[in-house]
Amino acid sequence: MRFSxxxxxxFSVMSLLVVLGHLxxxxxxxxxxxxHPHWRRAxxxxxxxxxTIMTGxxxxxxxxxxxxxxxVSQLNWVWMGLAIYLLLAVLTLGGVRxxxxxxxxxxxxxPAVAPVVDEERRQFLARTTAGVALxxxxxxxxxxxxxAYHPPVVxxxxxxxxxxxxxxxxxxxxxxxxxxxxxxIQRRFMDAVVAQCNALKGDLVCITGDLVDGRVAQLAxxxxxxxxxxxxxxxxxxxxxxxxYSGDEEWAEALTRMGITVLRNRHVRIGEPGASFDxxxxxxxxxxxxxxxxxxxxxxxxTAGRDPSRASVLLxxxxxxxxxxxxxxxxxxxLSGHTHGGQFFPFNLVVSAIWEHDAGLFREGDxxxxxxxxxxxxxxPLRVAAPPEIVKVTLLA
Numbered sequence: 001m002r003f004s005x006x007x008x009x010x011f012s013v014m015s016l017l018v019v020l021g022h023l024x025x026x027x028x029x030x031x032x033x034x035x036h037p038h039w040r041r042a043x044x045x046x047x048x049x050x051x052t053i054m055t056g057x058x059x060x061x062x063x064x065x066x067x068x069x070x071x072v073s074q075l076n077w078v079w080m081g082l083a084i085y086l087l088l089a090v091l092t093l094g095g096v097r098x099x100x101x102x103x104x105x106x107x108x109x110x111p112a113v114a115p116v117v118d119e120e121r122r123q124f125l126a127r128t129t130a131g132v133a134l135x136x137x138x139x140x141x142x143x144x145x146x147x148a149y150h151p152p153v154v155x156x157x158x159x160x161x162x163x164x165x166x167x168x169x170x171x172x173x174x175x176x177x178x179x180x181x182x183x184x185i186q187r188r189f190m191d192a193v194v195a196q197c198n199a200l201k202g203d204l205v206c207i208t209g210d211l212v213d214g215r216v217a218q219l220a221x222x223x224x225x226x227x228x229x230x231x232x233x234x235x236x237x238x239x240x241x242x243x244x245y246s247g248d249e250e251w252a253e254a255l256t257r258m259g260i261t262v263l264r265n266r267h268v269r270i271g272e273p274g275a276s277f278d279x280x281x282x283x284x285x286x287x288x289x290x291x292x293x294x295x296x297x298x299x300x301x302x303t304a305g306r307d308p309s310r311a312s313v314l315l316x317x318x319x320x321x322x323x324x325x326x327x328x329x330x331x332x333x334x335l336s337g338h339t340h341g342g343q344f345f346p347f348n349l350v351v352s353a354i355w356e357h358d359a360g361l362f363r364e365g366d367x368x369x370x371x372x373x374x375x376x377x378x379x380x381p382l383r384v385a386a387p388p389e390i391v392k393v394t395l396l397a
Contacts, residue, residue, distance in 0.1 A: 025083070028094065032123070057077070073184070077381060085141055144384040152387070152389050160396045171271075173206060180210055186221075208335050209337060210240035238263050242378075285320045314326050317336060335391075372391050374389070375389065
């Protein structure tokens with residue numbers, strides 16, 4: 001794995017936020033709820049341990065043997081999800097308490113004198129806030145975990161593809177994206193996803209990047225479930241940013257051995273000689289920024305030699321290049337992922353504000369892009385307000 005200055009800055013900033021967040025949780029859940037020194041020392045120890053797990057969990061697993069690395073990663077991501085919702089709950093409830101107190105003082109219209117502090121009442125309110133926050137976090141996180149591991153929803157869309165031969169009207173593509181096979185998503189999940197895909201009886205299966213989070217030696221068994229995918233025209237794959245973190249060339253070779261066609265800045269013809277369309281695949285849009293300029297997005301190379309009047313479907317992990325590249329190149333449909341649709345509240349709102357094409361089907365002129373919310377998840381095993389999906393796209397002439 002390559003470490004850049006950008007990565008080090010990101011890690012430093014995130015580590016600082018982790019420390020500050022755990023200090024705040026210690027204050028609200030331990031210091032404010034009881035004065036007993038043993039309780040407070042327990043809080044310091046617990047929050048310190050959890051902060052260490054979270055910061056170390058981003059890079060330590062790469063230095064550990066497989067089973068140990070898996071346990072550390074699972075602890076890291078599970079606690080991160082809980083901590084996010086716990087912070088949101090405590091901050092929200094604390095804000096409500098502060099606002100309520102301010103409004104009460106305004107209604108009383110008393111002179112500006114120092115209020116009498118009722119320690120018992122303040123401690124009661126602190127304990128109530130902590131209890132409600134823990135209950136709300138437990139409920140939200142439980143639902144999020146259930147939704148993340150529950151079978152993905154199947155979203156079916158129909159897209160009119162310019163230039164598609166009449167003989168291919170109704171051709172169906174099953175899209176998987178952002179599965180993130182790794183410490184938390186393993187063979188059992190993959191077997192269920194493959195069974196869902198096969199039940200849809202698609203003509204072609206595509207995987208639009210971020211299939212894995214780990215090396216071939218670690219994840220070959222889980223990813224091996226893809227050997228059981230069935231479709232008339234086979235399975236096709238393009239790289240996402242996480243493939244570069246996990247060894248993109250090794251994974252390209254491994255997937256090829258499984259019978260999956262890897263499209264790295266090239267295109268293939270799908271169908272019979274008299275009735276076909278071009279399936280175009282590009283490497284990840286962000287590969288150059290990640291330090292892989294020699295293996296990055298190159299639509300010009302991918303479309304070299306093709307007849308621009310032919311129907312085309314572009315597989316590209318990120319939706320970022322649709323307007324700048326795909327539309328200008330005349331791609332009729334782009335299938336992407338990467339955004340996860342935000343994955344869980346409130347990040348779904350953030351992603352929606354950042355990405356013009358955050359999730360779902362978008363159209364401009366005769367061209368379309370579908371951005372998948374992802375089939376698996378990355379990081380915390382949570383899916384709230386952004387359920388995982390398998391997409392079935394039906395092409396219309």
